[in-house]
Amino acid sequence: MIDPRAIIDPSANIAEGVEIGPWSIVGPDVTIGEGTVIGPHVIVKGPTEIGKNNRIFQFASVGEDCQDKKYAGEPTRLKVGDNNVIREGVTIHRGTIQDESLTQIGSGNLLMCYAHIAHDVILGDNCIVANNALVAGHVHIGDWAILGGGTGVHQFSKIGAHAMIGGGSAVNQDVPAYVIGNGNPMKPAAINIEGLKRRGFSKEDIRDLRNCYKLVYRQGLRLEEALKEIEPMAAESAAVKVFLDSVLASTRGIAR
Missing domain, CATH: 2.160.10.10 (Hexapeptide repeat proteins)
Structure with a gap:
């Protein structure tokens, strides 16, 4: 061999x-x-x-x-x-x-x-x-x-x-x-919707993640304001918590 x-x-x-x-x-x-x-x-x-x-x-x-x-x-x-x-x-x-x-x-x-x-x-x-x-x-x-x-x-x-x-x-x-x-x-x-569908994410998870994306990127909120809106969602959804944690872990600032 x-x-x-x-x-x-x-x-x-x-x-x-x-x-x-x-x-x-x-x-x-x-x-x-x-x-x-x-x-x-x-x-x-x-x-x-x-x-x-x-x-x-x-x-x-x-x-x-x-x-x-x-x-x-x-x-x-x-x-x-x-x-x-x-x-x-x-x-x-x-x-x-x-x-x-x-x-x-x-x-x-x-x-x-x-x-x-x-x-x-x-x-x-x-x-x-x-x-x-x-x-x-x-x-x-x-x-x-x-x-x-x-x-x-x-x-x-x-x-x-x-x-x-x-x-x-x-x-x-x-x-x-x-x-x-x-x-x-x-x-x-x-949000990487097609990728999430292929990996078995539920419709509810994808819906929630799209809402998170809109809060951070589409509604003109300061990041702190958007994260405050997302925190209650993260308490109910493991997928949203991953999103929230990735933003909180940022050290260079998130791409926006």
């Missing part, structure tokens, strides 16, 4: 059933879970932990030192969950001690060709990061979010769960959960 032309450090912890293609390099302090398939010409550098049943395509670089000029060789980490697809040329860098020393990729994600995941990024589950999307350092992205091709995300930004960013967008501020938008700078357009 491991091609004899691959270079595997003796200290790497490789589970049974892992496939590693020719000319790939797996360094020290790397753990790879069972069922993971690593194609040819892949580099995995530690400290990195990769879970089960991932597929990593050729020329990906996983767990390399970050590009932050403050980084001075400290032992930072990358953790990758299960069932991810990491396509050709994707780059994922480990964290920095200025944050939690950790870059983390959840499970069930699709990282398309040449996407970049920078240091200290926290990426949730079931996300899609399309071709050539660039996610800068310290960005947090919630579950089921989608970044269109060529999207750039400014460092320290937050993108909420189920949000969808159109291709070629520049995300300079935080994007609340469920919001869809695009542009440079990225401007919100609506």
Whole structure:
């Protein structure tokens, strides 16, 4: 299952059933879970932990030192969950001690060709990061979010769960959960209704989330006024609470 032309450090912890293609390099302090398939010409550098049943395509670089000029060789980490697809040329860098020393990729994600995941990024589950999307350092992205091709995300930004960013967008501020938008700078357009329908959200949840969006974006209210209107709704709806919490967690201000 491991091609004899691959270079595997003796200290790497490789589970049974892992496939590693020719000319790939797996360094020290790397753990790879069972069922993971690593194609040819892949580099995995530690400290990195990769879970089960991932597929990593050729020329990906996983767990390399970050590009932050403050980084001075400290032992930072990358953790990758299960069932991810990491396509050709994707780059994922480990964290920095200025944050939690950790870059983390959840499970069930699709990282398309040449996407970049920078240091200290926290990426949730079931996300899609399309071709050539660039996610800068310290960005947090919630579950089921989608970044269109060529999207750039400014460092320290937050993108909420189920949000969808159109291709070629520049995300300079935080994007609340469920919001869809695009542009440079990225401007919100609506609630991601089609995505929510596909994921089984009820008609009532979608109705409530549309009302939240109108309060924040359509009625000319100050944000504090809109959130005051949303708080009672959040007490009755878990979906609305996710929206409210994503706005309250903003540190760069929400895109409006």
